[in-house]
Amino acid sequence: MTTVVPVSEAVREATAALTRAQVDSARSDALVLAAHVLGVPRSRLVLVAGFTPAALAEFRRLVADRARRVPLQHLTGVAGFGRLELAVxxxxxxxxxxxxxLAQWALTVGGALAVDLxxxxxxxxxALAHGSPATRVVAVERSPAAVAWLRRNAAARAAAGDRPIEVVVGDATDPRVLAEFDGTVDLVVSNPPYVPEPSPGDGPPPEVADHDPPEAVFAGPDGLAVIRPLAARAAALLRPGGWFGLEHDETQPPALPALLSPWFAEIAIHRDLTGRPRYVTARRVAD
Ligand SMILES: C[S@@+](CC[C@H](N)C(=O)[O-])C[C@H]1O[C@@H](n2cnc3c(N)ncnc32)[C@H](O)[C@@H]1O
Structure with a gap:
């Protein structure tokens, strides 16, 4: 007879291992990995008899990876984003x-044509294509590795019934990219790299430092190296009256009005539930 290890026992052991590895959300991560290995939603774990030896070995392998600070989402292969599940x-x-x-704000704006830089x-x-089916959505990404995930997610969402998005491979700050749309776009959204380059010994946690691509996170000493040319590009794409929504670092609000005011009015910084400034919105003025 195969010995089955109760879920509660395996999760307790995993939580202890993850706590020792200084993973903040140790128990929650252990439960997510258990549900992933057992192929059930987390809420149904209590109904599972337990881990077979093969399932337990797989669970322990994933817990060891998580203890080495591999992001949880890389281990399960998915990241939740609003009502969507994205492959990562x-x-x-x-x-x-x-x-x-920022996605929720963008959905309140909508429009006929939106661009995600x-x-x-x-x-x-x-998220925009899912929540605003009337909007034509174009996504621009430069990294070939990221584009592969982007295409995969775009295909999955289209297969699920969402309006297909258009994927453009290129530098979002290059005026030649999407030049055919200049002056016609209703909404530009962007969560670009914006983290100031860390000083030695003062970097982000291992999940970010070792697993997020550096070109996705860091942007020069003040973190504005991509935002500066990107704001100019967003301004060129937008029609007068169109909206720009941009996620940024919490240190950047003092710099943003001067950076955006050559092209934009109604500049507003939005805070998250903890009070941290998270994204800025602004409206394109006529030239
Ligand atoms: C912080 S990640 C955000 C990704 C996505 N917007 C999100 O919210 O999850 C920034 C992305 O910008 C891409 N990127 C950086 N510089 C770029 C550029 N000049 N043109 C196009 N994409 C760029 C990176 O490859 C990365 O995928």
């Missing part, structure tokens, strides 16, 4: 819950 893994930035705020896995573009 090596080579693409894992979408963050805070970016859902620096799209990564496609989180913002696909």
């Amino acid at each position: 893994g090596p080579g693409v930035f894992v979408p963050r819950p805070e970016t859902e705020l 620096a799209s990564g896995s496609g989180a913002l573009a696909l």
